[in-house]
Each structure stands twice: as structure tokens, then as C-alpha cells.
Amino acid sequence: MMTAASLVAFALVFLGATTGLSALMAAAVLASGGALRRRGPWVERRAAAGALVLPPLLALGLVAALAADSALGVWAGTDHCLDHDHHLHLCLLHGAAWASQAWALALVVFAGTFAAVRSGLSLWAHAVAQRSANRLRSLGTELAIRGCFVVPSRERFAFTAGLVSPTVLLSSAAWESLSPDQRDAVLAHELGHLAHGDLWRRAALGFAASFGAPLLASRVLGVWSLAAERICDRRAALAVGRPSTVASAMLALVRTSSQRTAPAGAV
Template sequence: MEVFPFAFVAWCGFAMITALFCALLYPWVCPRLLLLPPALRANQALVWAVAPAAAGVLLTGFIFLPPVLSYLGVAPDHCQPAGVDFSYHCLLHPFAVMERDLPWFLLLPLSGLALFFLSRMVWELLRAHRLIRALSLAGSPDIFRGIWVVESEWPLALTSGFSQPRIFISTKLLRDLSPPQLAAVLAHERAHFYRYDPARYFIARAAAGLHISWLRRKLLEDLSLAAEQACDEEAARQVGDRLLVADTIVQVERWCCRQRRSAPVPLPSFMGSQVVARVEFLLASPQKAQWSYPRMLGVCTGVALSGLLLAAEPLHQLTEIILGFLAR
């Protein structure tokens, strides 16, 4: 338990540094991501959204690697170098007695910031849960189509839920769309269902809170657009007509504009999400990856992990020095 405050401060430091690098690099990377197919672009946007939180956890774990290896007898104990006569306790050694504490004026604001983001995540979760519950109470399952039908004149078509997503379609769409258009809407929402987009949206919104505000908005917009375009493309593949899907998007958007309302929460939805970009994408030729994405991802991951393993000891020492200075 004594080491937890130091690990928490280290995680915050790594997360903030990563967020700063993301803010500097993403404007340069973003135009190049547009060359990827939408499904891959959505994965990239999700990775960027969770990067500060994930990098904080990964790097904090790696600074504990040398003490753990020392404890297991795999590597010599760096806290007691041979031939050096000095006595001190490693700030991050999980098996050493901690004798110094971090100052309250450092821990208090960081703890408040972490509590704020945790509260925000819980609030978003509760909002989504309330919406799902309200739609479930207002609707009824259509076993034949595998959807929930909601009695509403609002042009509603969205997918919600995490472990077992549900597709909600309003009676207005079922009544006023032509059969081919309705097939396009259902194919689009089923694509969200099989991609687990509600869970991906929630993870991105929760983790992106560590980013600078403008980058957070940009990443969530890019993720939303890429996911919608990926589902549009899948719907076009299933119905066999990209123009039909584009026409359906425009038709539903016209109804939304007449209602002068927007979707209640940011969930995977057929309507009201960057319509112009989606229609232009459908009118253009389908994008194809110019290189093997899985192979490149595997190579990059291997190189990054190898680099972290080599840098574990220097990273540990540097973090130890910084935290030791703060704990004085």
C-alpha cells in the first residue's frame, strides 16, 4: 500500500506526457489516417483516444519490472550496487519499507482530477443506462427482425448496450421508409452490433478525458465518423447499392432537421452524424488498405515492447529520481 501514491503519481505523469505528445503529433497524423479504410481508421482513433491512460498503465508497470526481476532473482538488485557504500530505500521498490511521502499539495489535485474523470465516466454510463431502459420500456421486441420497435414519430435508429447490444428502430422509420431503405438502415445498425461500437464509444469517451479538450473532441468526432462510414460500407455491401444507402441517409436526415432535434446521447446511430462526409464517402470508390495492417501493427507492437524492455531500468531510475525529488 505504501507504494500506491508513487505509482499513482507516476501514472499521472506518464499519462500527461503522452497526452502532450498526442496533441503535437495528431494534427500531422490525421490527414494520413484518412487514407485508411474506415474500419481501420476507427481502430486508430480508438487507440489514440485511450493512449494516455493505456500508456500510463504500461509505463508504470514497466518501472516496476526491475524491482520485480530483482525479487525473483532474475536480475541483480539495482538498489544495492556493488562497491558503493550508501543507504537509501528505492521509492518504487514494492518490497522495500517506504520512509518518505509525497506532499499533499501534489496528491490532492491529482486525486481530484482522477475523481472528476471517474465521476464523468460513471455519469455517462448512467445516462446511457437510463436511455436504454427508457427505450426498452417504450418498445417491444421484434423477434423476426432481431430489433426493438419503439413507438415514436422521431426517426430513431440506434444501437446501445455493451455485452449484449440492442438495436432500436422507431415506428416512423418502419412505416415511412421503403423496404430497400429499411433494409439499409437495419444492415447499418447490425454492423454497429457486430462491431460492438457502443462499448467502443464508451471506452473512447471515458479514456479521452485525459486529452486536451480540442483533441478529445477531434478524436471522438473522427471515431464517430469512421465507425459510421464503416457501417455504411457494410450496409452498402449487404444491399448491393451504395447510392441507396446514401439516399437513405439523406432522407432520414431531412426528417431529423424537420424535428430540429438530435440524438439524446452519443450512441452509434444512423441519423445526424456528419451526413455530408458519409454521403461523399458512399459516392466515392471504396477504399482499400495499401499495406498489410495486421502485419504492420504486429511489427510496431513488437518493436515498442522490445524498446520498453530495454528502457525499463533507465526509466525506473529516472522516475525514481523525479519522485524522490518530489518526496523531499
């Protein structure tokens, strides 16, 4: 009879496959960082996204195939286990023995809890970012471009936040310190994040990274984020016609902005 305990072995396969594939793909992306950068930010971003998304998907496909093979035997009324001793093996009918293995249970519980905490923290960061965006938007003044707000603040910042209602937020201090061309560059950069769906993409990749190899997956997510910034810089350069204007605007914000101003889920 199939029980929940029979799924322990399949969970181990998923964890092992996900971690192994994540480590291999992440290491490949990190090792070829220079080559990827030379090919452009779009290539770099796609490579990083693939290294984050493919491991859990491939592992899930492997587990589904193994479970389907076992389920097919159950449906056909055949018991392949009669051909061998009841040792530990992948089986929906006779896999409950895995639950008696303390190390297997401990590994599944630990890895499951670790992934749940990581994904929960990622979702919480985006929820906080949405709440912060709503609050700042209520205090700010909307510009001629819909979804862009200038918020009264002595801090210099410019970021995009909010999965449900994405908003571009700039402080009054930053807005007043920039020239008209620099303002256009900053707005074009932030609107690029909206056009490319960077907020929800980063949220999805952060969730996928929670199942990947610790540390390595986080570094690959950082590669994706930097590539996304470079793409938006190029978009801004095309919008204003001068890359130097984009560079000067971003440099002015980076030099004077506080790292604590933007919420964790913002871009």
C-alpha cells in the same frame, strides 16, 4: 516499511505518462486526419482506438516496471536508499515523503477525481441507454430480423443501444417515411454496429479516454465514432447494392430527426 503513501509518486508517474502520451498520440491522429480518411475508415478507426487505449496501458506498464524494480530490492533484502540521501524518489519503502508534498497530493486527488467523474459519466450514459432501449423495445414491434424493433413515435429516429442486450430501434414515423430499399439500408447500417461490436468498443474507449488528455481524447473518440459510421455506411451500400440509397435514407433521417431522441450511449 511500505505504506499507501509510498504509491503517490507512482501515481504521479502514471498521470504524467498517460497525459503526455495521450496528448502526443491524439495530436498525431488529429493532424493526420486527411491522410487517415484517404486510407479508409478501418485505418482511421484503428488509429483513433490506438491513440485512446495505448497511453494508459503504456503508462501502467511503466509504473509496473518501476514498482517491480523497487519490490525486487525489498524482496532481496537490499536497501538502495542507503546509497543516497532520503530525497523525493520512487521507492516502495521510502516513498512516503511524497505524501507530505501538498502539490503532489492535490494533483493526484484532482486527477483521480476528474478521471473517476469522466468514466462514471460515460458508464452512466450507457446505463441510461440500456434502460431506454429496454423501455422502447417493450413498446415496439419486433421485425423479421431479430433484435430490430419499430417503436410507435412521431419523431424520426434510428439507432442502436444497449450493452447488455443490444437492440436496433426505429420509430414508426421513420419506418413509414422510407422506401423498402431505404429501410433495408438503415437496417443494414444499424446491424453493422452490432456486427462490429461498436457499442461495447465505444464504451471501453470512452473509459480509456477518461484517463487521456482532456479535450484531445474526446476529439479522438469523435474521430473513432465517425469512422465507425462510415464503415456501417459501406456495409449498408454493399447490402442494398446502391450507395445512393444509403445516402438518401441517412439524409432523410438526419434532416427530420431530433438530436435529443437517441440517448448518449447509443450509436
